[in-house]
Amino acid sequence: MSDIWSEFAKTAEEARSFLVVSHVNPDPDAVGSVVGLARYLETLSKSVRMVTPTPIPENCRFLDPEGEIVLFDQTRADALLGAVDVAIILDLSSWNQLGEMAPALKDSGAYRVVIDHHTDPDDDIADLMVRDPAASATGVLIYELIRELGGRVTQPIANALFAAIMTDTGSFRFSNTDGRTFRIVADLIDAGVRPDDIYRRIYEGKRWGTVKLLPAVFATVERSANGKVAWMHANRSMLKQAGASFEDTDGYIDHIRAVKGVEVALFFKEVDEGRVRVSLRSQGGVDVARFAASMGGGGHTRAAGLAFEGTLEEAIAKVVPGLESLLRSHS
Secondary structure (H helix, E strand, C coil): CCHHHHHHHHHHHHCCEEEEECCCCCCHHHHHHHHHHHHHHHHCCCEEEEEECCCCCHHHHHHCCCCCCEECCHHHHHHHHCCCCEEEEECCCCHHHHCCHHHHHHHCCCEEEEEECCCCCCCCCCCEEEECCCCCCHHHHHHHHHHHCCCCCCHHHHHHHHHHHHHHCCCCCCCCCCHHHHHHHHHHHHCCCCHHHHHHHHHCCCCHHHHHHHHHHHCCCEEECCCCEEEEEECHHHHHHHCCCHHHHCCHHHHHHCCCCCCEEEEEEEEECCEEEEEEEECCCCCHHHHHHCCCCEECCCEEEEEEECCHHHHHHHHHHHHHHHHHHHC
16 A cells, blocks of 8 residues: 555544535535545445535536535534544645634544645645645545555446546646546546536536626626736626526636637636635646635646635736736746
């Protein structure tokens, strides 16, 4: 067994109850990793509870058909997080990505394990840190954990991990897609995954609001730095008029990232009054994860995000010039 998993194996053997959690606004890598690991721990006759700080997206619900993933509720923090031996934190390595669940996890007394593929972890978040930024998805690490511990990848586990890996590699288009990824995916398909079915469930169940909202959002597109920076925004009024939610905007940013000459694309979303969520995508010349981290966010070199306290106008006025300055320093 590789050194990276030996200590986890000891923890898994000794502990009886596990809490498996992930970040706010969980994406398919987060949800798939949570479900895949929970299903594996259940094969070891462990007691497992799955909790997320915010709801899982609609296109991930097929991975949890019985609705076993519980939404964190501060008023029930002790019931949700208490009395577990080990808390396993997936697809993140900083406290702020756990939202309102962070203080409760800190106070829970559980042994904390982080399994992640992001950079720049918080020093105090884990008693045991398993982190590999070279992994294309956290789902890759969960697969390797199961295999290293001698486990069997059942079809529910395989479906969950395939969804995790497929989405975090942009359907195997991104530069993080490597031989390691494809070897794992081949094994998941042999375990019963139907790639066409998973793809359809993730990407082809769009709601009508997605189509209605798109023209309004694309009408806001702007650019600067000789076309190297492009951004758009969506506010709550636009969503209300289209009968849409921010979940319906998934993939919008990829349209402007794909424009010739754009090096960094941004999507500003007014999620509440005085609160803006910013998605960042890079062609690779700019490390948007490092930029996002400077403003309290995080992510990957080519895909990152951050939260901004203020109006949409203030967020744009703060973030865009910062990226323009970063681009000038690279030229």
